[in-house]
Amino acid sequence: MxxxxxxxxxxxxxxxxxxxxxxxxxxxxxxxxxxxxxxxxxxxxxxxxxxxxxxxxxxxxxxxxxxxxxxxxxxxxxxxxxxxxxxxxxxxxxxxxxxxxxxxxxxxxxxxxxxxxxxxxxxxxxSGITSFCAAAARTCTSLAEWDEQLHILPAVHKLNSDLSLPGNYVLMKSGKKMHQVKEILKSSGRKVVMVENCGMENEHIYRSAEEIPDDAGYYSLIIAKEPGGGHD
CATH class of the missing domain: 3.40.1010.10 (Tetrapyrrole methylase, N-terminal domain)
Known part of the structure; x- marks a missing residue:
């Protein structure tokens, strides 16, 4: 066999x-x-x-x-x-x-x-725990509540996106294009959190697009939420 x-x-x-x-x-x-x-x-x-x-x-x-x-x-x-x-x-x-x-x-x-x-x-x-679920848990952030949509994008391939769809975004694979990704995030007006190397010894958490370094590592996961989103 x-x-x-x-x-x-x-x-x-x-x-x-x-x-x-x-x-x-x-x-x-x-x-x-x-x-x-x-x-x-x-x-x-x-x-x-x-x-x-x-x-x-x-x-x-x-x-x-x-x-x-x-x-x-x-x-x-x-x-x-x-x-x-x-x-x-x-x-x-x-x-x-x-x-x-x-x-x-x-x-x-x-x-x-x-x-x-x-x-x-x-x-x-x-199955294994995904990076975006782990990053959300690490930052006490919800990915989707009530009727919110969740969009998962390979950011390096979506540099023409304006993040205009309703709901929240997970941006993966930003790679060497982090500077461009940051500009998209700033223009979107969304609340941003990023975890670099989630769960590893060299983990870093950034609470805004402005804080994110242009040379962030490959294992960087971004969550971009609608302002005032969620359900009480």
Whole structure:
């Protein structure tokens, strides 16, 4: 029998926010895939090993999928990742692929899963706490109340947005475009909070668009709320 691929979310950064299921799968399986050129240097590993110290003794599979806008290079990297994982699956070994947050939200894991499923193997998704839910909890902020809408945007791809739809916004993946994102936030008139590296040792919280540094890190999550929003 072939092995099963598990895409397991490890949450946003705090190892105490990992699910019991993700912890169990790590303990029960030998092959653990991690997204990066060096498995033990990945953020996902550094989170998970604090919850499951025995992870350090597992067979770690480094799956390097560097971020690029070159679709041909991206496709090639995803194929290489699927090949590496398939080598274990066809031997009957399960592979647990650890990914930040939840594997269904802007996760590169999904591109690998599509290829594994297309090759006739079985795959399962294991939910993890999302970065925006963790950031909202960390700042005691509601994401949506009563009949409010919630819009989740990959900010780096939506720099033409004016955030004019009713409801609240979550802006992810601001990356190197933080300066432009800040200008959009200032123009929107919305109440802004950002958490950088939520749940990690170098966590920072910013309570306005003006406070956010232009060089904020990759793991930065912005919540932009309508003024006077919510329900009493």
């Amino acid at each position: 072939n092995g099963i691929l598990y895409g397991a979310g490890v949450g946003p950064g705090d190892p105490e926010l990992m699910t019991l299921k993700a912890v169990r799968l790590i303990k029960e399986n030998e092959i653990i895939a991690l997204p990066g050129p060096a498995a033990k240097e990945t953020v996902a590993y550094q989170i998970a090993v604090k919850a499951v110290p025995k992870l350090a003794e597992k067979t770690l599979l480094s799956v390097d999928m560097p971020m690029t806008h070159d679709k041909e290079e991206m496709h090639l990297n995803h194929e290489k990742a699927a090949d590496a994982i398939e080598a274990y699956l066809k031997q009957g070994q399960n592979v647990v692929f650890l990914t930040l947050g939840d594997p269904t939200i802007y996760s590169t894991y999904l591109y690998v899963q599509k290829r594994i499923l297309a090759r006739g193997y079985e795959a399962e998704l294991v």
